[in-house]
Amino acid sequence: MGHQNAHDTDGTSSGFTSADPVAEQALDWFVRLRNSEPDAATHAAFQAWLAEDPRHDAEFRSLETLWNSRSFSDAVKTLPVDRRALLRPKTRRWPLHAAALAASVLIAVGVWQYPALTIAIQADFETATGRQTTVRLPDGSMMMLNTDTAVATDFEGGRRHIRLLRGEAFFDVVHDPARPFTVSGHYGEVQVLGTAFSVRTGDDEDQVVLERGRVQVLCLCDGKGMGKAELVPGEAVSITASAVSPVRATDPSATLAWREGRIIFENASLGAVLEELRRYHRGPIVVADERVNRLVVTGNYRLDNVEGALRTLADAAGVGFYRIPGGIIILR
Known part of the structure; x- marks a missing residue:
């Protein structure tokens, strides 16, 4: 057809x-x-x-x-x-x-x-299906949650850590060399100092798209396969239970169009x-x-x-x- x-x-x-x-x-x-x-x-x-x-x-x-x-x-x-x-x-x-x-x-x-009730108990912020919301984090960074998304936040003791429990979120991070900003999904973790990127969780993989800056993506796996990758703007990567995929080119204006x-x-x-x-x-x-x-x-x-x-x-x-x-x- x-x-x-x-x-x-x-x-x-x-x-x-x-x-x-x-x-x-x-x-x-x-x-x-x-x-x-x-x-x-x-x-x-x-x-x-x-x-x-x-x-x-x-x-x-x-x-x-x-x-x-x-x-x-x-x-x-x-x-x-x-x-x-x-x-x-x-x-x-x-x-x-x-x-x-x-x-x-x-x-x-x-x-x-x-499972949904378990996530609801852990989450600090959630969105319903078809809804989006923007949150200013304690360090001044901005977080935008896409549809059906839940996150847990940890900014205690100088930490800047987000756990993406479900769904997809975009982060515009305030630069702070002394306190790296990390986002963990089901299979991987993103580490940054100051940048703009998205993370999306799924049943089989996490996906990371970088719009601005530079990030390092780590696989939270058992050491099999390729365990990390570095992204520059316009690149994306997927993380499974065993490896980080090869880096691929993407158009953030289309991939992240959900923000608009x-x-x-x-x-x-x-x-x-x-x-x-x-x-x-x-x-x-x-x-x-x-x-x-x-x-x-x-x-x-x-x-x-x-x-x-x-x-x-x-x-x-x-x-x-x-x-x-x-x-x-x-x-x-």
């Missing part, structure tokens, strides 16, 4: 939405039939709608397939309990076995959220772009057709309107866009 260009958009929406009227009707029927026991008249109307056009049956069946797919099931698991309820059939009674099941689900969710509330990408796979946009969207973004991930796109979008960006991307790429309760967006 080919290259697609897209432009910024301010559009927003709610409820069940799609650019395709047939798909929207299928969504409406799907939810109506799941959330209530259809009476004879409703069932007859549904059968009549199916008979009107072969596409009606095809769209409805595709929604059933998607609903039962693993990707959709995994996406629903990421929703808070109160938002998952929007996707479940409504019932008037809670039999004993149903109440017991609900209790077990709540316990399971509590266990699943335990934007995301910029050029000739990137749509799958990679969606993975980045998921960080700023509270609900799951589900791709129902793997071919969608392989599309190549270029764009410049505002991060305070992720849904609008997704709509424009879908339109430019010729991809179906669906929004259903719980904030779930489906592309196929």
Whole structure:
């Protein structure tokens, strides 16, 4: 599939939405039939709608397939309990076995959220999904937290140390040769005297991007592989559990565009772009057709309107866009 260009958009929406009227009707029927026991008249109307056009049956069946797919099931698991309820059939009674099941689900969710609670206890500063904040540190340095980020700070006894517990942060550090400024992630540590750089944590690696000055990056590993690297402006590096990657060139104005509330990408796979946009969207973004991930796109979008960006991307790429309760967006 080919290259697609897209432009910024301010559009927003709610409820069940799609650019395709047939798909929207299928969504409406799907939810109506799941959330209530259809009476004879409703069932007859549904059968009549199916008979009107072969596409009606095809769209409805595709929604059933998607609903039962693993990707959709995994996406629903990421929703808070109160938002998952929007996707479940409504019932008037809670039999004993149903109440017991609900209790077990709540316990399971509590266990699943335990890591987040642990981070919340350790963090001195946090941001929610889609939010950013700037903090002036005790030494006068500036720290900007990106979406879904948590940090712990230590400025006692002459120390200047930040632990990035989750997410991504940018630092503009006040020069002080007597007190090096260090930032540690999951796998690496950055040491500076005075400079401007970002650190981002992930499940498998930390990433460091240098905008100004000079930094040394150390691997907090067991000594295997290359353990350190020095960066000059316009360079980046990744750190895993066992090594520091080769230094690579990067454009900080694009890589760090989130500081201005934007995301910029050029000739990137749509799958990679969606993975980045998921960080700023509270609900799951589900791709129902793997071919969608392989599309190549270029764009410049505002991060305070992720849904609008997704709509424009879908339109430019010729991809179906669906929004259903719980904030779930489906592309196929």
